[in-house]
Amino acid sequence: MFHIYCPYCEELREEEEFHPKGQAHIARPVDPEACSDEEWGDYLFFRDNPRGIHHELWVHAVGCRKFFNITRNTVSYEILETYRMGEQPRFTAGHPEGKPAEQVAAEAEAVSRQEGVKA
Amino acid sequence: MSDPVATTAFDTRPDTSVPTESPLAWSYHETGCPGVSQKSRVVLRERAMLGHLILRGGAIALDEALREVLGLALPARPGGLNHDSEGVRSIQWLSPDEWLVIVPGGEAFALEQRLRNALGGAHYAIVDVSGGQTLIELEGEAARELLMKSTPYDVHPANFPVGKGVTTVFAKATAIVRRPTEDRWELVVRRSFADYCYRWLLDAGEEYGVGVEA
Numbered sequence: 323m324f325h326i327y328c329p330y331c332e333e334l335r336e337e338e339e340f341h342p343k344g345q346a347h348i349a350r351p352v353d354p355e356a357c358s359d360e361e362w363g364d365y366l367f368f369r370d371n372p373r374g375i376h377h378e379l380w381v382h383a384v385g386c387r388k389f390f391n392i393t394r395n396t397v398s399y400e401i402l403e404t405y406r407m408g409e410q411p412r413f414t415a416g417h418p419e420g421k422p423a424e425q426v427a428a429e430a431e432a433v434s435r436q437e438g439v440k441a
Numbered sequence: 442m443s444d445p446v447a448t449t450a451f452d453t454r455p456d457t458s459v460p461t462e463s464p465l466a467w468s469y470h471e472t473g474c475p476g477v478s479q480k481s482r483v484v485l486r487e488r489a490m491l492g493h494l495i496l497r498g499g500a501i502a503l504d505e506a507l508r509e510v511l512g513l514a515l516p517a518r519p520g521g522l523n524h525d526s527e528g529v530r531s532i533q534w535l536s537p538d539e540w541l542v543i544v545p546g547g548e549a550f551a552l553e554q555r556l557r558n559a560l561g562g563a564h565y566a567i568v569d570v571s572g573g574q575t576l577i578e579l580e581g582e583a584a585r586e587l588l589m590k591s592t593p594y595d596v597h598p599a600n601f602p603v604g605k606g607v608t609t610v611f612a613k614a615t616a617i618v619r620r621p622t623e624d625r626w627e628l629v630v631r632r633s634f635a636d637y638c639y640r641w642l643l644d645a646g647e648e649y650g651v652g653v654e655a
């Protein structure tokens with residue numbers, strides 16, 4: 323039994339309220355018709371399996387029922403952060419100690435202009 | 442052009458002379474109701490046939506409509522639970538775009554229509570879920586202990602003040618746990634889980650001499 327912080331409920335909740343939903347930040351091809359079979363197959367079926375930092379999609383299934391992201395270390399199982407849909411991680415393979423807050427904010431701004439993602 | 446209210450809302454119980462049964466009617470009959478005695482440290486009662494509405498949409502539009510129609514503010518913070526001055530109508534935060542309104546039985550359809558009129562062209566959804574769930578009250582000095590046996594959520598007063606409500610795991614099922622007053626707790630359970638939860642509560646409450654006000 324351990325606790326996971328839900329970024330929507332804004333508190334730590336029991337693990338059994340959550341379900342993992344696989345790799346996060348997978349963008350659907352803008353024009354599926356233009357994809358090769360390989361590109362479409364990659365999008366549908368192929369996932370990363372890194373040793374170390376991994377970004378995952380989780381859902382607060384018995385709670386607010388919102389999807390959100392978790393950055394997790396697949397070696398230590400440590401959860402480094404949880405963040406809302408449309409937000410960008412602070413901890414990445416390139417920045418295992420965490421990016422500065424200003425950089426995260428600037429990147430999130432750029433992404434939101436690109437994707438128009440809203441929670 | 443047709444009236445948008447008439448096409449999107451319907452009264453789930455237009456004829457109140459048709460008898461209805463609460464989700465626990467069968468449980469009372471089948472499992473029975475232990476009586477309330479001097480030794481009862483927790484008392485269970487069902488608030489059957491209340492009106493339950495799910496509101497979805499933007500907080501600002503819903504808040505304005507709710508203040509106008511019900512005189513209640515939308516809880517903006519996660520876990521928020523607001524009651525009207527009489528303590529019989531409530532609104533609870535369920536998720537960032539979803540709230541649960543509970544009103545006395547028979548009020549839900551009129552309330553839904555008034556909310557729809559107040560919301561006009563806003564982007565929203567209202568669903569009457571009165572038939573799908575029921576509310577169970579727990580009262581007494583052992584109520585919190587009974588909850589501690591049933592849910593992994595921390596119900597200590599430091600974490601669970603009056604005016605809070607959460608959707609969480611309850612006895613391996615799902616329930617909304619709310620604390621409307623200092624010594625009263627509420628469970629909102631699905632109709633299909635109601636009998637199971639009732640029997641769980643009687644079993645878990647046996648050591649506290651649980652009594653049922655049916």
Ligand SMILES: [Zn+2]
Binds near residue numbers: 331332
């Ligand atoms: Zn949540």
